[in-house]
């Protein structure tokens with residue numbers, strides 16, 4: 001029986017969205033994307049390869065998972081088994097410190113933590129760039145959760161050159177306030193949503209063109225630490241992604257009435273002189289990019305309408321962490 005290894009990975013929120021695959025098997029994206037890793041939402045996953053097991057076993061938040069969820073993690077574990085020449089099944093336990101599948105990119109932290117723990121338990125100890133190509137095969141957005149701060153997922157052209165790189169530690173008064181409009185499982189998954197949009201939305205080709213330009217500009221905004229430019233591009237890119245969704249067949253939207261209330265409140269905050277910008281993913285929740293030093297003010301304004309436990313402040317998250325020997329003092 002192999003040694004159990006435990007890893008923490010933080011979720012990330014895309015500022016330049018990944019929306020559409022070029023290759024559904026290898027999870028190669030149609031465009032490069034860029035995200036901010038958050039410190040308030042993360043997943044802790046432990047992996048142990050164990051020959052006494054019949055098959056892979058997966059426990060999520062102390063609940064043993066059914067076949068479909070097991071298959072999703074087995075596909076990632078198989079990559080490590082193949083590379084390391086391991087044939088044993090694995091015992092996997094995961095705890096999400098994020099409302100699972102609530103449009104809070106829980107798959108990002110979940111699959112990144114799984115890849116990180118399998119990387120150590122298999123003895124491969126792949127470097128982070130290579131590890132991000134393994135995480136990608138579990139879920140595209142997981143590619144970026146290997147690193148903290150601002151992270152770019154370079155689309156690449158094949159399995160080995162589609163990986164994440166850290167752009168910046170985002171340690172210059174950057175924060176994000178998440179408004180949980182609805183933490184229920186969403187009706188249309190990001191996987192299904194992006195697939196249908198690529199296939200049917202007439203707005204998709206112009207999305208691709210404009211998102212490449214947004215990425216170039218947002219990277220210079222980060223280099224210049226120009227927060228207003230960073231925020232304006234973030235808000236615009238997220239809205240354009242949702243516009244492609246509105247143009248799909250059948251047309252659909254991830255927004256709920258309170259999503260629009262949150263967006264209006266962000267605009268009101270901006271009129272009051274607080275620089276903050278919203279972005280949304282494949283769900284109704286609204287993420288507000290802001291100065292960390294303004295996040296309390298923003299939270300108290302939003303809680304004049306939303307209940308406090310639904311408005312969560314995050315600072316920039318860190319790279320994936322080995323927490324196997326919890327409690328052991330790490331200098």
Ligand SMILES: O=C(O)C[C@@](O)(CF)CCOP(=O)(O)OP(=O)(O)O
Pocket residue numbers: 013014016017018019027033105107138139140141142190191280281282
């Ligand atoms: O995170 C972003 O860039 C934007 C989104 O969150 C949606 F707005 C997409 C996330 O897609 P994901 O769940 O990674 O899909 P998978 O590869 O089919 O597992």
